[in-house]
Amino acid sequence: MSGIWRQVLAAYTTDQHDAQDREQLLALGAAELAHARSSEGRPASAEDVQHIALHEFGLLIGIIQARTALHERRVLHQ
Secondary structure, eight states: OOHHHHHHHHHHHSSOSOHHHHHHHHHHHHHHHHHHHSOTTSOOOHHHHHHHHHHHHOOOOOHHHHHHHHHHHHHHTO
């Protein structure tokens, strides 16, 4: 399991993080899933991240936070 997924799992299942850190980690996890589920010709969108955050983690995030999570995901994987 990669480091980001350990952090996402901890954020989802424990009180180890404060609310803001928890939300950011779950948004980053949603961005990872959106990227993994996107097709070759179509990159993941912020709306994809929002949808996954809501349906996978029960987290409602704004479009700016979703865009930020996608950007952070890209930076982590460069």
